[in-house]
Amino acid sequence: MSTTTGKPPGASQEELSRLEEHWGERPSLRAWFSTVDHKKIGRRYIVTAALFFLFAGISALLMRTQLATPESGILSPQEYNQLFTMHGTSMIFLFATPMFFGLGNFLVPLMIGSRDMAFPRLNAFGYWVFLFAGLFMWVSVPFGSAPSAGWFNYAPLTNLKFEPGLAIDVYNLGLLFLGISTTVGAINFIVTALKLRAPGMSLNRVPLFVWAIVATSFMVVFALPALNLDNLLLFLDRRFDTHFFDPSAGGNVLLWQHLFWIFGHPDVYIIVMPGLGIVSAVLPAFTRRGVVAYPLVVLAIVSISILSFGVWAHHMFATGLPQLSYSFFSAASTIITIPSGIQFFAWLSTMALGRLVIKVPLLFLIGFLVTFLIGGLTGAMFALTAFDQQVTDSYFVVAHFHYVLLGGAVFPMLAGLYYWLPKVTGRMYHEGLGRWAFWLVLAGMQLTFFPMHLYGLFGMPRRVYTYRGDLGWDAGNLIATIGAYVLATGLLLVLIGVVHAIRRGRPAPNDPWGGDTLEWTTASPPESYNFPVLPQVHSLHPTWDERTAESTGARASQDRILSEGRRTLFTSELDARYERAVEMAESSLIPLVLAFWLLIFFISMLFSWWLVAGVAAAAVVVTMGVWLWPSRRPAERAG
Amino acid sequence: MGTQVGPRARLFGGLLLWYGVLGGAVAWAVHLMAAWSMDELACAAGSAEISALPLWQAVGLAVIIPALAAAGALAVAVLAWTRMGQAQRSGASDNAYGRTRLLAAVGIWANLFFLSIIVLGGVALLVLPVCQR
């Protein structure tokens, strides 16, 4: 039965070519715009998010250059305001979440043993909307009308009276537009993880990365509406003279903050949680054992995602509300550190009990542990109301959340980048180049943000475009600026490493690391149909498990090969019992068309072209009608 | 226990497990919304009463009732966890038991967290005057 290596003997050559016929795409311009392949969409998400990371990173470098010395005049205050707003907004909304959604898109179907996402066309639609919304926001920069009120855009600063022009409307509409993409992406992840897992992958065998992505998606589903409402209310206030944030007519500016942080605190975890998932996914391969205390890590993921909704008022300890009502939030803010700690100790124990294999991904994980720990410690300090009131809006806060976000999101992302690069591109990266990148990123990161703790405590407020020379902040600022350039050099080396791998890297085997999850049983890069035979899963570490391997080899059965069409499997929600084979959607241009009409809609809303907006809205409805029009199916495919 | 488990008992059992897993979380969400909004809004309106009830008693109810609900969920989760342990020790190999045991373990810990948050809120109520700013 043995054929060439990498081709499991489970499916015959004839079946493989039938699968390729149903799932493969011949390269053409039309195919490029119409593809619904989750791997291609995942790659696009990653590349596009990296582009916005570049824009936001350049903004940061410009700001650091301005702040290197006291009273320098490289940037005007207006330019500085726009840059820090776009930096924050892009890093949060256009880089972190889409980057993880891209990785999730590529990996979730592979990890759960499926051939695509649950809604392939919705997936393509989500990407196009993300791209258009990101461009919608960034195009405002060359016109000098980029949002400039900080990434959390507080009213009343953003009321029309104080911020005339279109800048704030760009923020409101851009985030509403982007919200569509994030919401449909999240729903898609949840449904995929519930219904498309390989038979046998009951909830106690789901990889931790998938748990993390699903928990993130649930947070998106329940947190994003608050942000959307906030943006809608502000847009109505500015454009249609309503009074939601207008105290002179009964409105209240604190409403903005409440709604924003109902979203905003879960959003911190929306950003960090997939990163923690990556840590749990990468660690087994480099410690040669599963993550210790799987149930407790699942517990941590689930309880953090719920608790994150109950801590929002701690961003507003400085706003003067009754002490008792704070205490309800303070309790939650304090307890939420326990599950975070559980996860942390689970990783440490895994490393202590395992056999470490020092490669670049593991180095980035160690960088993550150190950096995130510092961020977590300063975070716990904020749970104390008195301390929080002392340092609110100082550089201490800036230092804190950069440790959390770079530590919790960017380091795991880079670990994941090196870890999955062979799977995504089919090429190995250069180890030496990777190590240089790691040390530069780590050193640059600490050099940039550690001094901020100090000059924050010394009183430097955030978001000032310059400062006087006699306040004792000069040395710290200069070090931070040097650090920023070191960090940028390190990230440049990461990029060079990726390009080098694609151009010159040696071909990657299917499983270069001896990983434990199902993506390592596929080819590198995976075939268009992912799995020749959908596996029957027998344990939490299917790739390390003989019986799972047999299920795609000698024990392969027709009901898991499914070469008679573009098909994959539905299994039951909790125990992943075999339910039925289903036909998946084929490539289509409609998602792009729908996203395009939405773009027209939002552009015309921005410029108050009401007639065009009406036409675009009608076009959106018609396009959706065409998209979802039920096909007339042959009777034998029923069920 | 009978060998035949009827569909109603099955449905009830399946839902009961979810109460054991998520009951504490839901109880805490209700507690937080009720206690916080009563306190903040009543104090903002300048009164220390909700209808005829003194505010501290109203907030107290918003602590005690959810705390009881969370404690109930904790008991259910412990029950489910031990039942699955017994079933697995008696040699049942059905993976549904493994899955249920995982959910029950998650439930036990989660309910402990949420119960302690609710109790901490109750402690604050005893210590702080309701409308002190």
Added chain:
Amino acid sequence: MTDRGGIVAAATGAEALSTEEPVGRSTGWWGMVLFVATESTFFACLLGSYYYLRFQVGPRWPPDGIGNPELVRPLIMTGLLLFSSVPLFWGVRGIRYGRRWRLRAGLLATMVLVVTFLTVQATEYVDDLRTLTPTTDVYGSLYYLITGFHSVHVLGGLAFVGWLLAASLGNRFDPQHYDRVRNAGIFWVFLDVVWVAVLFTIYLSPRL
């Protein structure tokens, strides 16, 4: 009593506790449920904002010079919207047994009721706008945004049902394929529940 005790014992046994629930739903069902969940959260935030702003304004609500909202037409609208679910669910049940005419009749009846609902809403707005506009004060802003946003969803529901009717006239549904019809049912439950919350908040709570 012993029978009930038996059920409790059986329901807390290992076998019953490990029953899969939920189970066997389609991806379309899950997608719709999650969509409705996120939309409901949006309305919850919207109504929460109403109470938040209301209680900060002070004891007089609606504020000075604005009377309580009228109650007759909203109650008629409540009847119309809740009753519109009946033919819809009757039609959904019909297609499960392959009765296409029943689905079509049910969808059509739902559409008629919903159009009536929206018409009554429009007449109410026409009367209200004489004394209150969205720009009058925060009460007006909230009143029109909340009712209007719900009406937009009803309008979407109307388009959805009309689209289903067109598809069912083309014989696109049968007992194996009626996911989209059933999803309309889920959406309708959402519309009804949100409307009841809106009714309570906007029309009833100022009278309490």
